[in-house]
Amino acid sequence: MTDTATAVEHLDVVIVGAGISGVGGAYHLTTQRPGTNFVVLENQESFGGTWITHTYPGIRSDSDLHTFGYRFKPWTGVPIASAEEILTYMGEVIDENELASHIRYQHQIDTAEWSSADRRWTLGVRRLDTGEHVAFTCNFLWMCQGYYRHSAGYTPEWPGMDRFDGPVVHPQLWPDDLEYEGKNVVVIGSGATAATIVPAMAAKTSHITMLQRSPTYFAAGRNENEVAVMLRELDIDEEWVHEIVRRKILFDQSQIAEAAVYFPEMVKDELYGRMREYLGDDYDMEPHFAPSYRPWQQRLAFVPDGDLFQAIAAGEASVVTDEIETVTETGIELASGETLDADIIVTATGFDLNVLGDIAFTIDDEPLTFHDTVTWRGAMFTGIPNMLWVFGYFRASWTLRVDMLADFMVRLLNEMDQRGASVVVPEIPAADADMPLAPWVDPENFNPGYIMRGLHLMPRQGDKQPWIHTQDYWLDKDELPQAPLDDGSLRFS
Numbered sequence: 001m002t003d004t005a006t007a008v009e010h011l012d013v014v015i016v017g018a019g020i021s022g023v024g025g026a027y028h029l030t031t032q033r034p035g036t037n038f039v040v041l042e043n044q045e046s047f048g049g050t051w052i053t054h055t056y057p058g059i060r061s062d063s064d065l066h067t068f069g070y071r072f073k074p075w076t077g078v079p080i081a082s083a084e085e086i087l088t089y090m091g092e093v094i095d096e097n098e099l100a101s102h103i104r105y106q107h108q109i110d111t112a113e114w115s116s117a118d119r120r121w122t123l124g125v126r127r128l129d130t131g132e133h134v135a136f137t138c139n140f141l142w143m144c145q146g147y148y149r150h151s152a153g154y155t156p157e158w159p160g161m162d163r164f165d166g167p168v169v170h171p172q173l174w175p176d177d178l179e180y181e182g183k184n185v186v187v188i189g190s191g192a193t194a195a196t197i198v199p200a201m202a203a204k205t206s207h208i209t210m211l212q213r214s215p216t217y218f219a220a221g222r223n224e225n226e227v228a229v230m231l232r233e234l235d236i237d238e239e240w241v242h243e244i245v246r247r248k249i250l251f252d253q254s255q256i257a258e259a260a261v262y263f264p265e266m267v268k269d270e271l272y273g274r275m276r277e278y279l280g281d282d283y284d285m286e287p288h289f290a291p292s293y294r295p296w297q298q299r300l301a302f303v304p305d306g307d308l309f310q311a312i313a314a315g316e317a318s319v320v321t322d323e324i325e326t327v328t329e330t331g332i333e334l335a336s337g338e339t340l341d342a343d344i345i346v347t348a349t350g351f352d353l354n355v356l357g358d359i360a361f362t363i364d365d366e367p368l369t370f371h372d373t374v375t376w377r378g379a380m381f382t383g384i385p386n387m388l389w390v391f392g393y394f395r396a397s398w399t400l401r402v403d404m405l406a407d408f409m410v411r412l413l414n415e416m417d418q419r420g421a422s423v424v425v426p427e428i429p430a431a432d433a434d435m436p437l438a439p440w441v442d443p444e445n446f447n448p449g450y451i452m453r454g455l456h457l458m459p460r461q462g463d464k465q466p467w468i469h470t471q472d473y474w475l476d477k478d479e480l481p482q483a484p485l486d487d488g489s490l491r492f493s
């Protein structure tokens with residue numbers, strides 16, 4: 001708490017962030033634990049998180065909204081949705097459930113101090129609208145701050161970047177007034193963001209090039225869910241459509257994830273087959289779409305209606321797989337000796353992992369080193385009392401974990417009430433003190449750049465439950481609701 005603090009408000013729960021996780025948390029607290037006194041503190045001017053931060057051309061989801069949507073509110077649109085559609089959906093959740101009064105915008109949490117003596121958190125908060133410093137105290141912190149820093153993206157340093165004559169734009173900070181009509185644009189990157197921006201800009205540019213160091217797998221197909229279309233033709237209730245379509249998608253995804261491990265060539269052929277529907281039968285996938293890793297080792301982005309491949313087939317866009325030697329005044333020189341002319345460079349090079357919302361945490365005045373903690377099922381952490389973090393899935397929609405962890409959170413709070421406990425903290429039993437520890441995610445299993453760059457900041461995991469961060473929705477959906485709270489891994493007091 002700062003000296004300039006002017007007010008202290010005490011809550012049962014503070015939710016950090018009003019993105020898809022925080023709004024979901026607010027819904028579940030309101031409906032499953034009515035009477036819980038809580039607020040959502042959000043530093044931006046509105047809700048949405050990821051979906052208001054990103055405003056680049058074409059901004060859309062890369063997974064389907066049937067599962068990226070909440071389990072409790074049917075998604076009635078096409079599977080891949082624009083940021084605007086996602087924001088409309090979230091706005092409806094807020095309105096329909098009267099959540100607005102709980103959300104405080106432009107509240108930046110800078111510090112979080114746990115006091116064992118007071119058995120509560122004290123949050124040092126800056127009001128970005130008034131400049132005031134305010135303090136909140138709470139019994140429980142529900143961290144829904146996402147996983148990356150919103151204020152800026154990650155841009156590697158390439159030689160010569162400062163001599164480039166045109167704008168260098170990161171998609172996370174897209175300038176509203178960027179003029180790109182008739183210009184040569186080079187988009188550096190090959191992830192879902194690059195795959196969205198390239199087709200969205202292609203028709204207006206003189207030419208747009210996706211420059212990648214290494215290729216990525218994409219899944220192309222019509223932006224339509226056949227089961228949803230069929231059920232709607234039969235006039236089935238939207239609640240049923242939502243449930244059935246979610247189950248079908250999750251079933252199919254589990255099959256694909258398994259096949260990617262045991263039959264990677266088959267999955268690769270299937271992905272290529274779908275891309276060739278847009279690129280033509282003779283299109284050679286080498287080198288631009290032939291990654292060195294197996295499918296699913298990194299997130300598989302869906303390309304709705306194959307728009308990226310349509311733009312390539314139309315000659316409006318092209319892909320170059322090469323290394324940047326240097327940036328010049330007028331473009332990029334590549335290791336192969338080739339030169340790409342550019343008026344604008346877009347660096348779709350990813351995020352900076354942000355650990356706990358860049359909040360300075362202390363536990364009884366000791367600064368918290370998050371990396372020293374061990375996770376309890378990817379949600380709680382040894383030595384950090386009364387705190388839960390929603391870190392979603394990579395291979396399934398993030399929101400599946402939002403709903404699931406909300407159920408867990410309610411169960412945990414109810415358990416604390418029943419026990420008359422005001423503190424819960426994960427603690428590794430003495431018998432497991434020598435348990436081998438591993439990184440937050442296994443780089444063999446999942447290895448995108450932002451995770452690899454930030455792994456040293458993240459908590460670690462053990463080799464058996466409840467000390468594993470599974471990243472496996474299909475396992476968690478069965479295990480988490482049954483997870484014992486009385487096996488000695490959680491200390492209640």
Ligand SMILES: Cc1cc2nc3c(=O)[nH]c(=O)nc-3n(C[C@H](O)[C@H](O)[C@H](O)COP(=O)(O)OP(=O)(O)OC[C@H]3O[C@@H](n4cnc5c(N)ncnc54)[C@H](O)[C@@H]3O)c2cc1C
Pocket residue numbers: 016017018019020021022041042043044048049050051054060061062063064068107108109110144145146147148150193356357358359390392393396397398399
């Ligand atoms: C362009 C893009 C597309 C994506 N598409 C998909 C997809 O299709 N499917 C999928 O599953 N995942 C997708 N993801 C991952 C996506 O980020 C998550 O799925 C999800 O939106 C994260 O939601 P969240 O609420 O947990 O966090 P965020 O959306 O990151 O929201 C967190 C909020 O907390 C606020 N906050 C952070 N720190 C503080 C603080 N100290 N004080 C106050 N407020 C704070 C932030 O400003 C932000 O508004 C995508 C990510 C990006 C960047």
